Amino acid sequence: MNFKYYISRYLNYKLNKKEYKQKRTVLKSFPSIAFIDPSNACNLKCPLCPTGNGTNQYSKGIMKFSLFKKIYDKLAPYLKELHLYNWGEPLLNKDLANFIKYAKESYSPKIVVSSNLSGFSKKRVSELIRSPVDLISVSVDGTTQESYEKYRVGGNLESVLESLRFMSEIKHKEKLKTRIRWQFIPMKHNQEEIEKAKFLAKSMKLEFRIHRLIVGLNSFDSDSIGNSIKKDSDWFPDKKEYFRYKDINKKYICNFPWDRIILQWDGNVAPCCVITNPSDLFPANWDEPLDSIWNSQYYINAREIITSKKRIKGFVCQKCIDNKGFL
Ligand code: SF4
Numbered sequence: 001m002n003f004k005y006y007i008s009r010y011l012n013y014k015l016n017k018k019e020y021k022q023k024r025t026v027l028k029s030f031p032s033i034a035f036i037d038p039s040n041a042c043n044l045k046c047p048l049c050p051t052g053n054g055t056n057q058y059s060k061g062i063m064k065f066s067l068f069k070k071i072y073d074k075l076a077p078y079l080k081e082l083h084l085y086n087w088g089e090p091l092l093n094k095d096l097a098n099f100i101k102y103a104k105e106s107y108s109p110k111i112v113v114s115s116n117l118s119g120f121s122k123k124r125v126s127e128l129i130r131s132p133v134d135l136i137s138v139s140v141d142g143t144t145q146e147s148y149e150k151y152r153v154g155g156n157l158e159s160v161l162e163s164l165r166f167m168s169e170i171k172h173k174e175k176l177k178t179r180i181r182w183q184f185i186p187m188k189h190n191q192e193e194i195e196k197a198k199f200l201a202k203s204m205k206l207e208f209r210i211h212r213l214i215v216g217l218n219s220f221d222s223d224s225i226g227n228s229i230k231k232d233s234d235w236f237p238d239k240k241e242y243f244r245y246k247d248i249n250k251k252y253i254c255n256f257p258w259d260r261i262i263l264q265w266d267g268n269v270a271p272c273c274v275i276t277n278p279s280d281l282f283p284a285n286w287d288e289p290l291d292s293i294w295n296s297q298y299y300i301n302a303r304e305i306i307t308s309k310k311r312i313k314g315f316v317c318q319k320c321i322d323n324k325g326f327l
């Protein structure tokens with residue numbers, strides 16, 4: 001990538017921050033972060049995930065390479081980070097490694113993939129680790145099949161661990177820079193296994209990260225966060241340090257519609273990652289210039305609601321703020 005793009009990308013990022021502080025609702029800067037969903041289908045059935053529990057109302061699909069290219073070409077000059085996942089398992093898209101190669105070769109943002117890695121062939125796993133991806137985050141919330149599958153319903157722990165070992169071997173043998181991360185969500189049933197998981201990750205030369213459980217993903221727009229926490233209380237671990245919602249009355253100000261854009265598999269846009277209701281998405285025509293999407297009336301509404309310039313009943317950000325849905 002050309003040096004001048006590093007500079008213009010950096011300046012765009014600085015302008016992102018400035019425009020957010022200024023509470024601008026029509027922006028001159030463009031998104032610095034993109035989440036593009038290669039597939040919103042999944043092989044697992046995690047109980048608190050709208051895809052896993054069947055409450056995700058969006059039609060299932062796999063993004064085509066031609067659409068990815070069309071979207072990415074418009075976003076790429078501004079992107080610091082490209083996340084290739086959202087509401088499904090990205091490895092179900094056979095073009096995933098091609099998306100990564102294409103994205104890296106042209107503008108080289110930091111590329112992140114998050115996967116459950118359960119049940120995939122060595123060929124698919126090898127394509128991923130040998131692609132120019134920067135970070136592969138793998139969800140493994142347990143060290144025995146029994147505790148792992150309590151949340152990762154339908155997953156196979158041995159297959160995940162085998163693929164992690166395989167990727168780590170390739171990484172070290174071929175001196176790849178790709179980071180591989182074991183991500184663990186502490187929950188009531190697996191909280192005693194955190195140290196063992198850390199030890200296993202270390203023995204496989206993997207990074208390890210705790211991710212605190214998020215609830216209410218399928219009801220953030222219709223129910224208060226307090227009710228979601230009560231409803232899903234059986235899942236939370238005992239230790240306070242692993243509990244995300246310490247102060248649900250704190251004022252949360254969202255900055256997502258200023259610095260990031262979220263793409264569904266078919267090119268429709270969302271202002272953040274938590275939206276699954278089709279009527280809450282922002283329709284987008286990717287044949288038009290990026291500005292017509294990024295400064296569409298939908299985005300302006302989102303920014304005006306968040307900065308308290310307007311209240312729009314029924315608009316997704318209004319419902320979210322009123323429910324403190326996404327703390
Ligand atoms: S693996 Fe991820 S996308 Fe699939 S059901 Fe579980 S949380 Fe949802």
Ligand code: SF4
Nearest residue numbers: 254271272317320326
């Ligand atoms: S729905 Fe909530 S979290 Fe998402 S962009 Fe709107 S205010 Fe932010």
